[in-house]
Every structure is written in structure tokens, then in C-alpha cells.
Amino acid sequence: xxxxxxxxxxxxxxxxxxxxxxxxxxxxxxxxxxxxxxxxxxxxxxxxxxxxxxxxxxxxxxxxxxxxxxxxxxxxxxxxxxxxxxxxxxxxxxxxxxxxxxxxxxxxxxxxxxxxxxxxxxxxxxxxxxxxxxxxxxxxxxxxxxxxxxxxxxxx
Amino acid sequence: xxxxxxxxxxxxxxxxxxxxxxxxxxxxxxxxxxxxxxxxxxxxxxxxxxxxxxxxxxxxxxxxxxxxxxxxxxxxxxxxxxxxxxxxxxxxxxxxxxxxxxxxxxxxxxxxxxxxxxxxxxxxxxxxxxxxxxxxxxxxxxxxxxxxxxxxxxxx
Amino acid sequence: xxxxxxxxxxxxxxxxxxxxxxxxxxxxxxxxxxxxxxxxxxxxxxxxxxxxxxxxxxxxxxxxxxxxxxxxxxxxxxxxxxxxxxxxxxxxxxxxxxxxxxxxxxxxxxxxxxxxxxxxxxxxxxxxxxxxxxxxxxxxxxxxxxxxxxxxxxxx
Numbered sequence: 001x002x003x004x005x006x007x008x009x010x011x012x013x014x015x016x017x018x019x020x021x022x023x024x025x026x027x028x029x030x031x032x033x034x035x036x037x038x039x040x041x042x043x044x045x046x047x048x049x050x051x052x053x054x055x056x057x058x059x060x061x062x063x064x065x066x067x068x069x070x071x072x073x074x075x076x077x078x079x080x081x082x083x084x085x086x087x088x089x090x091x092x093x094x095x096x097x098x099x100x101x102x103x104x105x106x107x108x109x110x111x112x113x114x115x116x117x118x119x120x121x122x123x124x125x126x127x128x129x130x131x132x133x134x135x136x137x138x139x140x141x142x143x144x145x146x147x148x149x150x151x152x153x154x155x156x
Numbered sequence: 157x158x159x160x161x162x163x164x165x166x167x168x169x170x171x172x173x174x175x176x177x178x179x180x181x182x183x184x185x186x187x188x189x190x191x192x193x194x195x196x197x198x199x200x201x202x203x204x205x206x207x208x209x210x211x212x213x214x215x216x217x218x219x220x221x222x223x224x225x226x227x228x229x230x231x232x233x234x235x236x237x238x239x240x241x242x243x244x245x246x247x248x249x250x251x252x253x254x255x256x257x258x259x260x261x262x263x264x265x266x267x268x269x270x271x272x273x274x275x276x277x278x279x280x281x282x283x284x285x286x287x288x289x290x291x292x293x294x295x296x297x298x299x300x301x302x303x304x305x306x307x308x309x310x311x312x
Numbered sequence: 313x314x315x316x317x318x319x320x321x322x323x324x325x326x327x328x329x330x331x332x333x334x335x336x337x338x339x340x341x342x343x344x345x346x347x348x349x350x351x352x353x354x355x356x357x358x359x360x361x362x363x364x365x366x367x368x369x370x371x372x373x374x375x376x377x378x379x380x381x382x383x384x385x386x387x388x389x390x391x392x393x394x395x396x397x398x399x400x401x402x403x404x405x406x407x408x409x410x411x412x413x414x415x416x417x418x419x420x421x422x423x424x425x426x427x428x429x430x431x432x433x434x435x436x437x438x439x440x441x442x443x444x445x446x447x448x449x450x451x452x453x454x455x456x457x458x459x460x461x462x463x464x465x466x467x468x
Contacts, residue, residue: 024266025273026289030250032191032310035344037251040290055260057452094342095349097253097409097462099292102452104367109454110336117337133338134352134462136411137452140213140258140293142265150253150290154344180422181429182445186406188347188466193407196446211416253409255448296369296414296449298421306409306446 005087005123009077012122017044019082020075028079035094036153038079042145043071053144056137057106060146065100065108068146069115076116077123080153089156093120093131096151101144102137109135116149161243161279165233168278173200175238176231184235191250192309194235198301199227209300212293213262216302221256221264224302225271232272233279236309245312249276249287252307257300258293265291272305317399317435321389324434329356331394332387340391347406348465350391354457355383365456368449369418372458377412377420380458381427388428389435392465401468405432405443408463413456414449421447428461 009016020041022028029038043052050071051064060068081087098113100106113135121129131151141148165172176197178184185194199208206227207220216224237243254269256262269291277285287307297304321328332353334340341350355364362383363376372380393399410425412418425447433441443463453460 024289024291025270025277025286026252027286028288030248030288032248032250037288037308039251039288040292092342092344094344095351095462096338097290099290104295104451106452107454107456109452114337121337130337130339132340132342132349132351132462133336134409134411134460135336135454136352136450136460138292139260139295139416139451140262140265142263142291144263148290148292150251150288152349180445180447181426181433181442182408183442184444186404186444188404188406193444193464195407195444196448253446255446260451294448295416295451296418296421298419298447300419304446304448306407306444 005090008123016078016081017074019078029083034154036083036155038076038151040148040150041072041075042148043068044075046071046074051146054146055101055103056112056146057103062108062111065112065146066115069113070119072147072149073116073119076149076151084155090124091154091156092128093124094152094154095132096149098133098135099138099141099148100135101141101146106137109137161246164279172230172234172237175234185239190310192239192311194232194307196304196306197228197231198304199224200231202227202230207302210302211257211259212268212302213259218264218267221268221302222271225269226275228303228305229272229275232307240311246280247310247312248284249280250308250310251288252305254289254291255294255297255304257297257302262293265293317402320435328386328390328393331390341395346466348395348467350388350463352460352462353384353387354460355380356387358383358386363458366458367413367415368424368458369415374420374423377424377458378427381425382431384459384461385428385431388463396467402436403466403468404440405436406464406466407444408461410445410447411450411453411460412447413453413458418449421449
């Protein structure tokens with residue numbers, strides 16, 4: 001397996017979406033020293049069937065939620081590359097706060113959020129790509145997106 | 157426009173409330189190195205009509221929520237000045253996690269949270285005052301406040 | 313009172329649970345420089361009656377929620393010792409995001425989260441053990457745990 005994140009992305013045949021633009025008064029990410037603070041991102045509409053909106057336990061199954069969380073990850077990778085010029089500047093995923101649009105009865109937030117975490121591990125590797133994490137349920141998210149994730153990367 | 161945050165506050169004729177005191181076992185803010193970690197703050201009761209408590213989508217309109225988020229920002233500014241001696245010690249807003257008291261059907265959290273972000277941009281400027289951000293809905297907040305925001309500032 | 317956190321733990325006759333293992337794709341904690349980012353933790357089942365699962369305002373009283381939050385703290389201490397070798401390597405609690413499984417009508421999240429914060433103050437002392445904090449209500453948490461807390465420690 002290639003050791004560069006950009007090379008891995010090619011191996012995985014992953015194409016990143018165009019980097020998102022803020023839909024309100026914030027920046028997509030802010031860097032301080034060697035830490036990149038990434039805003040809460042929603043999912044990219046990768047294919048016509050990518051689950052983007054809906055509530056887990058109601059409109060989204062665990063598998064669909066997982067796919068949605070992976071699509072959030074692709075949006076975040078697009079932001080990170082846009083900010084740093086290359087994903088190869090990432091030293092590690094530090095932490096993520098993963099917020100799942102959830103009914104009161106839905107309890108499998110960690111399985112959903114693995115869609116994001118698996119992607120990060122594929123791109124940055126099993127050590128650097130796996131960070132600290134919280135996965136929790138929210139009563140509502142902006143525009144009814146299924147998953148919103150904010151995270152911190154250590155960067156060169 | 158004045159370049160000092162304290163001068164801008166005067167220009168804007170904004171008076172900060174008295175800095176809040178913890179209502180439980182925590183500090184209003186903790187500094188480590190050049191980063192100031194600010195606790196989750198609720199809104200200041202700026203005028204008799206400032207919306208302080210209530211749920212967006214039920215007791216609060218988007219406009220009221222926005223006013224509430226701005227009142228949270230004023231409380232946070234009071235804490236930051238209390239901690240640092242002057243708002244001029246702030247280098248930038250790094251990130252904010254903005255938690256909106258929300259019905260399951262409310263979807264306009266970003267518009268609400270702009271009440272906070274617009275204030276920060278007015279006081280610290282369009283670059284330094286605009287940080288990374290997440291805006292999400294919560295089923296309940298302490299004492300039924302409409303908005304709670306925690307944030308990180310880079311400071312001198 | 314002893315000034316070492318490990319000595320305090322003995323004085324308090326507190327035994328930490330075995331450190332938890334990730335139940336999904338994440339690390340229990342990640343260190344960058346002098347900051348330890350700890351993943352969202354649930355409560356340890358300290359005694360047969362420790363409240364682990366349930367929703368505040370429905371299945372858990374404020375007192376039970378507080379006990380649950382303390383049990384989260386014990387799990388976090390176990391992780392921190394496991395990561396650093398000794399709790400004496402902790403310089404201070406920087407911040408905590410405390411997420412309480414909550415009905416829409418439950419409003420006493422700060423009282424619940426004091427169960428965690430009181431423990432940190434007992435172990436690390438009134439200054440170093442008390443950090444910035446947010447305490448909020450969530451519609452659902454993984455496996456229906458009562459409280460999930462993520463936090464940051466400054467470490468040697």
C-alpha cells in the first residue's frame with residue numbers, strides 16, 4: 001500500500017468533490033500552529049443514491065448512515081486538501097466529534113460514524129488515520145443532513 | 157473602522173454584561189499556551205425583550221434565535237475580557253461549537269448561530285473574527301436556554 | 313491532602329476500572345504535544361447498582377445521572393493512566409464536553425455533569441482538576457448510555 005495519502009486516494013480510485021464553501025458566517029477550517037480545526041461538515045452528494053438527508057432510526061438505516069458519514073469524510077478531505085494544498089501535509093487525525101441525526105430510539109451511532117473513520121484509516125493509514133472520537137445523537141441538524149462531523153488534524 | 161477590538165466595541169456602542177460566574181463545577185475559561193478554551197455560555201439578558209429561554213421551532217423564531225445567539229456572544233466577550241484584561245489580546249476566533257435548543261423539525265441552525273458569528277466579525281474583524289464552526293440542534297439545554305456556545309480563541 | 317493525583321486516588325480509596333477498549337474505529341485518546349485528547353467515554357459499571365443506561369428525566373433522576381457522570385470520570389481516569397503510565401503526569405483538566413441523554417423537558421444537565429467534575433477536582437485538586445466545560449442534552453447516545461464525556465488534558 002502506498003504511504004502517501006494522495007497516492008492512496010488514487011489507489012482507492014477516490015475522487016474528491018469540489019471543496020465546499022461556507023453557507024453561513026464561518027470558515028471551512030482555521031489553522032493555528034500545527035493544528036487544523038475543521039468546521040462541522042455535512043455529506044457530499046457523491047452519487048445520485050448517496051444518502052444525504054434524513055434521520056437515523058427513521059429515514060436512514062445503519063448502512064445508509066454509514067454511507068452518509070463516509071460522504072461527510074469526502075467533503076472534509078476536499079476541505080483539507082484545499083487548505084493545505086495536499087493531503088500529504090496531514091500528520092494525523094487528532095479527534096472528531098461526529099453528530100448523527102437521530103431518533104430517541106436509535107443507538108448505533110458508533111457503527112454509523114465508522115463510515116467516516118474507515119475512510120480516514122484508508123487514506124491516512126491505520127495509525128495516523130485513526131483518532132480520538134465521540135459519536136452521539138442529535139435531535140436535528142441543519143437542512144436535515146444525516147451526519148455532521150467536525151474534526152482536528154495535526155498538519156505539517 | 158478602528159482596528160482594535162475594544163475601540164470597535166465603543167464604535168458599535170456595545171456594552172458588555174458583567175462577566176458570568178460558573179453555576180456548577182467548572183471555570184468560565186482555561187488558558188493553555190496561546191489558546192483560550194471558553195466554556196459553554198448561555199445568553200445574557202441584554203434588554204427586557206432579549207430572548208433567553210425557549211426552543212427554536214417552538215418558542216423562538218429564527219430571528220429570536222439569532223438575537224439569543226448574539227446575546228451568548230456578548231456573554232462570551234465579557235468572559236474573554238475578564239480573563240485577558242482586554243479584548244485586544246485576542247488574535248483570532250479559532251472555532252465554535254454552537255448548540256441550539258431545537259425541535260426535531262427545526263433546520264435553520266446556521267442562520268441562528270450567525271447572531272453569534274456576526275457579532276464576533278463586528279468586534280474582531282472579517283478575518284480574525286470568523287472561525288471554524290459547527291451549528292447543531294439539541295433536544296434540551298440547561299435551564300431551557302435557547303443557545304449554548306463553547307469556543308476557542310487564539311490569544312497573545 | 314496529598315498533592316499527587318495517584319496518592320489522592322488511594323486516599324479516596326478509589327479503584328479504577330480496567331481501561332476501556334475502542335468499540336469502533338477510533339483510539340481511546342490521542343496525544344499531540346502536551347495535550348491529550350480523550351474520546352467520548354461512557355460510564356464504567358462500578359457496582360451492580362451504578363446507573364449506566366437510561367435517559368435523564370425519564371429513567372434516571374438527577375442523582376442517578378450524577379452517579380453515572382462520575383462513573384464516566386472513572387473510565388476516563390483509567391484511560392488517562394493507561395496512556396500516560398500515571399495520573400501524576402496530568403497538569404490540568406483543560407475542557408470537557410459533557411453530553412447527557414435527555415428528555416426534551418430535562419433541564420439540570422449541569423448538576424448531572426458535576427458528578428464528573430467533582431471527581432476530577434477530588435483527584436487533581438480544586439484548580440488543576442476544574443476546567444472549562446459544556447453540559448448539554450442529547451436525544452440519544454450510543455447503547456443508551458446516560459452520559460458521554462470527551463475531554464482534553466494538559467499533560468507533562
